[in-house]
Amino acid sequence: MRLDVLKAMNAARRERRAGVMVTRFDDGSQRFVEASGFAADPLGERLDQALRMGKSGALALDGVEYFLTVQAPPPRLVLIGAVHISQALAPMARIAGLDPTVIDPRTAFATPERFPDTPVVAEWPDEALATAPPDRYTAICLLTHDPKIDDPALVLALRADCFYIGALGSKKTHAKRIERMRALGFDDEALARIHAPIGLDIGAVSPAEIAVSIIGEVVASLRRKPLRTEGRAP
Amino acid sequence: MISREDDVLAAAEAWREAGRGVAVATVVETWGSAPRPVGSHLVIDADGDFLGSVSGGCVEGAVVEEAGEVIATGAPRMLEFGVADETAWRVGLSCGGRIRVYVERLD
Incomplete structure (x- = not known):
């Protein structure tokens, strides 16, 4: 060589x-x-x-x-929300060969102490993602339950052709989310890309178990079919 | 953290830059049940230090040995391993598969 x-x-x-x-x-x-x-x-x-x-x-x-x-670039896993599930998800992601990043503008949550060995960005998702834009080798999980924080990330994810988009929340929460996104001009095909409720249905209860179900879903999206092609219209 | 293919190739570059003799082994073909997929790397230096894997432990010893020769001579080699191999008792794949491994010196 x-x-x-x-x-x-x-x-x-x-x-x-x-x-x-x-x-x-x-x-x-x-x-x-x-x-x-x-x-x-x-x-x-x-x-x-x-x-x-x-x-x-x-x-x-x-x-x-x-x-x-x-x-191919190593798949990135962007976690919106420095929450309990993310604390379990970040180390699991690393073991699975993904590069995790945690984004949360709430400085009380986004601390290095809560996330040893994982980059934590204490900024709003649109600011944080501007410096490292999502691409087709990126998975994004929306985990804050707060539309103010989740939605800006979701808009960028939908425009960016990420290979996985997952959103935490009940069916009712998700229905409202879909309404908001539709109002912003996203069509059914785009919105169908959102995995919600997030994670595989394995009956997960604890944050760590939910993290397992999310990792499983991300890996399935990565491996089951070829990655989405570049050049999707925004 | 578990080393990935990219870490292994980054290490190959770093080892060579540090002046060490380095060989890169790559799984180029597999038949049947094989422990590591095509494209997996094992990086070996002249002292027999290695990183990565081509078989999950079954034939690494033999590859490292061959790599020493490749580093010394510079001539790449194609190795094949499988249970049908006459040396199976020593370096075969217990899973029953067969793999072809390309070993080349990093120059």
């Missing part, structure tokens, strides 16, 4: 840019192609396919054997 190629791939990952490393087995030659450069690459279409599936794999083409190493 060429060090310069590995460096290019590692740098892309740090900056959350997707790409594919191409290795030719016959001559050992190697290159890293960023997603933005697929169109100009002779294998572009195959690279795009591999990235969409999110799977590294061997490729035989015209008698030549290649290996494609897919580099």
